[in-house]
């Protein structure tokens with residue numbers, strides 16, 4: 001253990017010890033070292049009160065009323081938290097009041113799982129640092145088991161985030177949740193609905209970034225937690241569809257997520273791509289489920305307070321995942337598809353569709369994906385006109401040179417010109433487009449190009 005503690009952590013501990021305080025590395029640091037995994041961040045716990053910690057470190061900042069001081073070392077932040085116990089949990093969320101207890105025992109007892117309640121350090125400057133394991137976290141690490149510290153049901157009622165953390169830890173570590181803890185999760189699952197979207201989203205993000213997200217997603221569904229996050233997704237369980245025989249829609253979703261590359265947008269879109277199916281199934285079909293699905297996906301992602309750009313990207317993927325390529329698509333149809341999807345979303349959309357194919361028991365590139373992909377690459381290389389702003393004429397040309405009345409008529413003509421240029425890119429020069437526009441302006445009822453793919 002000692003050899004694996006980074007110098008910065010040892011430095012901070014030594015400063016605290018030298019000043020006469022007990023100090024330990026706790027939580028994920030010791031856990032991940034013992035598992036031989038890279039540690040994301042190191043958290044420290046100490047008997048020193050926050051003011052004392054701040055005084056000991058030159059660039060320390062007292063972060064919050066829960067007793068956490070941030071200490072910077074080599075550009076990284078280490079959180080040093082005064083030993084505390086938590087009180088007055090309200091609404092199944094974070095404690096309202098914390099008490100600085102001066103005792104490591106109380107501090108470890110407030111922690112969520114035994115594997116997160118291991119501490120490495122010393123109780124006084126005279127002591128040799130050692131591993132403290134009051135809740136048999138080592139036994140559970142060996143058994144690869146997630147077990148609540150104390151009475152599981154009470155711990156989940158205090159803070160329902162622990163329910164989702166248990167499932168996230170099981171997923172990222174590849175651990176099992178031991179039976180009494182799992183049973184308590186089932187009993188308390190509805191409390192997850194009280195959590196803020198941000199806190200759920202962070203755990204969901206980490207589940208989706210695991211090697212096999214389906215482990216966690218299945219646990220969420222089987223315990224009833226999924227229903228507290230998204231009733232629509234929970235509604236996929238036991239909804240049958242004609243893909244892999246004997247498998248329901250939820251199993252298809254899980255296969256799709258596992259097959260998706262490990263990028264948040266694509267994994268999230270894989271999770272949500274068929275979220276509209278339960279609603280359309282109620283009407284006896286899945287027709288245009290991607291349109292209902294895009295709306296439901298947006299609702300969910302907004303509830304989870306994902307960054308706007310992420311939400312938009314995922315919704316866009318859900319909305320367009322049902323394209324059906326046919327060999328008879330002309331180049332214009334390929335360009336129209338490209339203009340609709342936008343080049344910067346093409347990679348993710350194809351990744352999603354490949355995962356969807358795998359999740360449907362098909363070849364990854366089924367439905368002509370490889371051919372379409374190549375045709376799109378060729379179109380992109382040719383620098384196609386993908387929106388009206390790339391036309392060789394603009395609205396003021398139409399107004400100034402053709403006398404078109406400013407207003408909707410301008411947009412109508414530009415739209416028709418755009419359709420023509422998508423069909424035949426060689427038309428995109430000003431004299432030709434002005435000639436076409438002149439005709440369009442004179443014969444306002446001319447219909448647009450061929451139907452969309």
Ligand code: ATP
Nearest residue numbers: 027028029040041043110111112116117159161162
């Ligand atoms: P990682 O950083 O890899 O996610 P971690 O265990 O370090 O894992 P943090 O969120 O950094 O997770 O929390 C640090 C420690 O604080 C945890 O190991 C655990 O001991 C404790 N902890 C965090 N959240 C809770 C909670 N909701 N209830 C009880 N203890 C918690």
Ligand code: MG
Nearest residue numbers: 027028041043
């Ligand atoms: Mg941590």
